[in-house]
Amino acid sequence: MLRNINIGQYIARDSIIHKLDARIKIIITILMITALFFIDSFKGYFLFLLAVLFIIYLSQISFMRIIRGLRPVLFLVLLTLILHIFFTRGGEVIWQWRFITIEKNGLITGLFMVSRILLLIMFTSLLTLTTSPLQLTDGIESLLRPLKRFGIPASELAMMMTIALRFIPTLLEEADKIMKAQMARGADFESGNIIRRSKNLIPLLVPLFISAFRRADDLALAMESRCYHGGEGRTKLHELKVKTQDFIALFISILFSILVSFF
Amino acid sequence: MALIEIKGVDFTYNELETPALANINLSIEAGEFIAIIGGNGSGKSTLAKLLNVLLLPGSGKVLVDGMDTADEKYKLKIRQKVGMVFQNPDNQLVAARVEDDIAFGPENLGIPGPEIRKRVDQALELVGMAGFHDYPPHELSGGQKQRIAIAGIIAMEPDCIVLDEPTAMLDPKGRKEVMDTIHFLNKEKGITIIHITHFMEETIGADRIFVMHNGAIYKEGTPEEIFHSISDIKRLGLDVTVVVELAERLKKEGFNLPDVLTISELVDCLC
Structure with a gap:
């Protein structure tokens, strides 16, 4: 179960979208999502969908992969649609049966909401599919840096993210090892109802936590001995640099989001 | 002047009554290969931590290149000069990629990006792991992880590397890789090595050996001298x-x- 550890959902490809600066991608994503909330016509949503499809094409990520990412929200989408159809009032009556009526406004608002949710998920998953967690971390750090003045410890947060990313596989491996050791001693992780099963996880979680704290202690010592003293005066091996294509991408998406908001 | 000088150092951990170190005096010259050997609780790890300002002596003085470790303003400078490699290879790599990990030390020192890039490449070359830039640590063997940890220290351009039982958790192959690497760094790059171990055979090839026992230096000498006081060594619970x-x-x-x-x-x- 713990083979093929894949952190986040990054898929490595050699595409234009992958090569864009992480900061620019984050900004574009925020911009586009904001624009998405200003659209109030089907033409607008259609245009937006075309843009998303075009970016998917450029990113060389398979369309099915994106569709699969929509599955977890399917229930939410259906629920939204049903609630709007039956409970939002206004406009002419389309269909009526005893006390249940469907009115036009309800149908339209419902479809709007559904398009909005689906497009939002598609666009944000494009960000995480084309940007590695490390680049994302660097990007977020760099975007938050100006907020340092207001007491937001950007580089420390980024350091925490990096360490978390570094230790996820290590801890997973360890969990696997502990699980096997406990199973050899007769622990049962698979049978029983939910309560029973979560109780049975205790012999896995206790050793895992103890070892995680021990690791944290060791790591802090190792970091200190390598001159770590917070984000102050730290340089970076990979300085993020905004290139021409980043500006072009940003420019296009600004234009597009203005245009699409008027539809 | 000696690179490292320890004068009359005592050290006691907070909650304990017996001192971990008692009246330690030694001096280490630049370019030496020193092995420190001793059983569990002999104080060898405590001694290592004093050299790198992770601990401060209770009394006495530790001088690195003439700088007193008790002086706050020298702390970073000393840590840059005396790098430290720890026992558990998993718990000392910080970053999710080999090259980012090696860059961690230089980044803390505020060295500009292009210069770090150069140092990372050189360090990987020196530990015999060129081409491993992009690997995540969990895909490396124990011996490789320890060499990356060593590379991370080398990239800070230290005068001295202290290794605190770097081979204790490795298989024989990994142990050999690490030993070959540190001997190479000592001979070819003139980096002072202080190698702490409880494997007697790893002290062969050292310039001097310190045998520690109960927080004191029990014996000091060349490998020939130490190895042939067999009865003494065995009494301390160490194997020749x-x-x-x-x-x-x-x-x-x-x-x-x-x-x-x-x-x-x-x-x-x-x-």
Whole structure:
């Protein structure tokens, strides 16, 4: 179960979208999502969908992969649609049966909401599919840096993210090892109802936590001995640099989001 | 002036009554290969942490290149000069990619990006792991992880590397990789090595050995001198190597042998 550890959902490809600066991608994503909330016509949503499809094409990520990412929200989408159809009032009556009526406004608002949710998920998953967690971390750090003045410890947060990313596989491996050791001693992780099963996880979680704290202690010592003293005066091996294509991408998406908001 | 000088140092951990170190005096010259050997609780790890300002001496002085470790303003400078490699290879790599991990030290020192890039490449080359830039640590073997940890120190351009039982958690192959690497760095790059271990055979090839016992330096000498006080060593619960033991027994049986340390030396003498 713990083979093929894949952190986040990054898929490595050699595409234009992958090569864009992480900061620019984050900004574009925020911009586009904001624009998405200003659209109030089907033409607008259609245009937006075309843009998303075009970016998917450029990113060389398979369309099915994106569709699969929509599955977890399917229930939410259906629920939204049903609630709007039956409970939002206004406009002419389309269909009526005893006390249940469907009115036009309800149908339209419902479809709007559904398009909005689906497009939002598609666009944000494009960000995480084309940007590695490390680049994302660097990007977020760099975007938050100006907020340092207001007491937001950007580089420390980024350091925490990096360490978390570094230790996820290590801890997973360890969990696997502990699980096997406990199973050899007769622990049962698979049978029983939910309560029973979560109780049975205790012999896995206790050793895992103890070892995680021990690791944290060791790591802090190792970091200190390598001159770590917070984000102050730290340089970076990979300085993020905004290139021409980043500006072009940003420019296009600004234009597009203005245009699409008027539809 | 010696690179490292320890003068009359005592150290006691907060909650304990017996001191971890008592009246330690030693000095280490630049370019030396020092092995420190001792059983559990002999104080060898505590001594290592004093050299790198992770601990401060209770009394006495630790001087690195003339700088007092108790002086806050030298802390970073000393940590840059004296790098430290720890026992558990998993718990000292910080970043999710090899090159980012090696860059961690230089980044903390505020070295500009292009210069870090150069140092990372050189360091990988020196530990024999060129081409491993992009690997995540969990895909490396124990020996490789320890070499990356060493590379991370080298990238800070230290005068001295302290290794605190770097081979204790490795298989024989990984152990050999690490030992070869630190001997290479000592010979070719002139980096002072302080190697702390409880494997007697890893002290062969050191310039000097310190044997620690109960928080004090019990014996000091060249490998030849230390290895041939077998009864002393055994009393401390340490094992001498098979070769030395064999040679000693042969001598008792009346063979005429000089002092030998390695298998090839013994073979030469016998055949």
